[in-house]
Amino acid sequence: MRTKQLQQEFDLELRWTVFPLHPDTPEQGQSLEQLFAGRIDVPRVLDQLQQVADSLNLPFALRSHTYNSRRAQELGKWAEQQGLGEAFRTAVYQAYFADGRNIAKPTELVAIVDSLGLPVAEAQQVLEEQTFAGAVDIDWQRARNLDITSVPTHRYENRTLVGFQEYAAFQRLISG
Template sequence: MRIDQLREEFDLRLRYSVFPLHPETPEQGQSLQELFGARMDVAAMLERLRSVAAELGLPFGARTHTYNSRRAQELGKWAEARGLGEPFHGAVYRAYFAEGRNIARPEELAAIAASVGLDGAEARQVLAEGRFAAAVDADWARARSLGVNAVPTLDCGGRRLVGFQPYEAFRRLAKG
């Protein structure tokens, strides 16, 4: 991944921040056609995403639905606090984008957490108690204040890079 390449080349500290991408999505999910159909060609959008993922060496499956990511964001903050944030984020990416799993469901998230060495039962408890809800709320507020509205958005010293860009654009951002 480009972030890994940047870490090898530059002394970077990475901080994951989350933002509310379609927070109105119900737990059972919503079809991509239902969400985007009136505004864009869903098949073309998916083909572009598939192409970018292939270029980056990332898995990307035949997605048909989007799911609410709020709980995954909360559990991601917990995983970060346990020192397993990056493996957890990677596993959530694969579950969502490659396997089409519903990351709004606590049982799915507990299984994902367990797959990276976290305690699945504790993961369910963390979600039930909302232990990291305030951390996600703070990230959402920060994203709103910065005007973040797309994934990925990288911020380096107040300069931004939005969307999947060529590696050279990431290098320019890191160099300042």
């Protein structure tokens, strides 16, 4: 999504709230077949996601596993304070959805931090001490309070837009 353009067009301040997507996933990850066994046709859904990503020019590769994003979310809150929240989120998206990297592993997250020029030692400390765990917990509670069950979910006032969408859908969401 072209967030800067949307912010300028509507004079918005965006607030990112992280969401507990499969929070019980172990660090080594879990196969999508296991996670959705008997509930979702994984190949069909991945094909649909690929089509949407292609239509929006988003990098996306077919993957076989999901990984726990809690640590990435905590480090993302830290990256926001460093002024690189959007760059961090973009890099994590690329790592997870396009490259299939395990974003639950601190080594993967530190590599992302390093690629952005952020202080690696500080990031390692943030991960070890779970400095931003409370901020993530607050976001998770907010998501529950708003009945958010899918990512990405976009809210404006009392209206909601779910999923990756064309720019015009965001314009309609905000215009009402």
